[in-house]
Amino acid sequence: VRWTYARADADAVEDPKTGNRISVNKSWDNVVGSGRLLYHVDEHWNLFGGISQGFRAPNLSDLTRLDISRSGELETPSPNLEPEKYMAYDIGAKANYAGWNGQVSFFYTAIRDMIDRYPTGNVIGGNAEVQKANIGDGHMCGVELQGECRLTREWTLFGGLACVRGETDTYPTSAMVKARKPMSQVPPPTAVLGARWQLDKGRLWFEALTRMAAKQDRLSPADERN
Numbered sequence: 001v002r003w004t005y006a007r008a009d010a011d012a013v014e015d016p017k018t019g020n021r022i023s024v025n026k027s028w029d030n031v032v033g034s035g036r037l038l039y040h041v042d043e044h045w046n047l048f049g050g051i052s053q054g055f056r057a058p059n060l061s062d063l064t065r066l067d068i069s070r071s072g073e074l075e076t077p078s079p080n081l082e083p084e085k086y087m088a089y090d091i092g093a094k095a096n097y098a099g100w101n102g103q104v105s106f107f108y109t110a111i112r113d114m115i116d117r118y119p120t121g122n123v124i125g126g127n128a129e130v131q132k133a134n135i136g137d138g139h140m141c142g143v144e145l146q147g148e149c150r151l152t153r154e155w156t157l158f159g160g161l162a163c164v165r166g167e168t169d170t171y172p173t174s175a176m177v178k179a180r181k182p183m184s185q186v187p188p189p190t191a192v193l194g195a196r197w198q199l200d201k202g203r204l205w206f207e208a209l210t211r212m213a214a215k216q217d218r219l220s221p222a223d224e225r226n
Contacts, residue, residue, distance in 0.1 A: 005029045006057035006083075013064045016076040016124055024063050024079040030055040046094045048105075054086030062115050062132050074127035075117065082134050085112045092144075102147030109140040111168055117222070119174045128174050138168030138180065153200055158209075159193040165218070172221035184220040188213050 007027040015022050032053035039047040058081040069075035092105030114136030122129040146160035166183035194209025 001031065001033045003029065003031050004055055004057070008058065008060060008063055010060060010064045013077050013079070014066055016066055016074070016129070022077075022079075024077070026058075026063075026079070028057045028083050030083060030085075044095055044097055047092075048094070049091040050089070052088045054084075054088065054109075056084040056086075058083065058115060058132075068127065069117065069130060072127055073117075073130050074124050075130050075132070076120075076124070078132040081115055081132060082113060084114050084134070084136075086110065087112075098150075100147060100149045103145070105144050107140075107142055107144075111136060111138045111140065114138065114168055116168070116170050118171045119176065121176065135178065136168040136170060138166065138183065140164060140166035140183065140186070154197050156196045156198070157194070158196065159191065161189070161191045162187075163189040170221060182218040182220050184222050186218065188216045188218070190214075 005027065006029070008024060010024040013022050013024055014020075032055050034050065034052035036050035037048065041047060062081055063079055064077045065075050066077055067075060086109055088107060088109040090105055090107040092103060094103045095101060113134035115132050115134060116136040117130040118133050118135055120129045120131055142162065142164035144160070144162045146158075148156050148158035150156050164186055166186045167180050168183050169178050170181050171177065172179050172181055191212045192209055193212070194207060196205060196207045198205035
């Protein structure tokens with residue numbers, strides 16, 4: 001169990017409409033918990049699972065930014081934000097044999113009140129005004145695979161694969177119409193494949209690996225306009 005206290009104090013923030021100096025002084029606190037379970041099936045197999053809560057307080061950029069955020073958009077301060085909240089679930093299995101070992105895991109994260117930009121409908125200096133608000137309900141889910149195979153006492157092959165998808169509610173255009181779209185900066189499927197040569201006593205080893213990624217074609221509206 002973890003208790004978090006966060007406080008933001010910004011004494012010199014410009015109000016974009018009046019040009020006056022305003023201040024932002026807010027605090028937040030939250031209690032989150034997590035629990036994990038490991039089940040020992042036999043000498044080779046283990047099953048595991050867990051539930052975890054997450055909490056993120058707004059930062060100074062979220063609360064006070066006054067700057068061009070994307071082409072033709074001016075982000076103005078958003079002093080009334082609330083924290084983001086998450087609930088993550090994961091389950092998986094591990095195996096360990098003399099010649100190989102591996103792991104597979106699945107996860108799902110429920111997202112509530114994620115901070116994202118939305119259009120206000122105002123125009124300031126020729127730029128459309130956007131502010132941040134707790135508009136982003138959604139989820140992320142994925143699977144991870146990893147393992148290695150010992151070919152000889154010196155040579156080992158290893159690899160891994162990760163696939164993640166995420167979607168949240170957002171405003172894809174300047175119209176006040178909310179839609180569920182892909183999350184920003186979620187990586188495409190990625191993989192690692194490599195080989196390792198190691199002396200029997202383990203004091204010297206050499207390793208070569210390659211990293212691969214699929215095409216990044218699930219872009220959020222913000223990514224497409226950036």
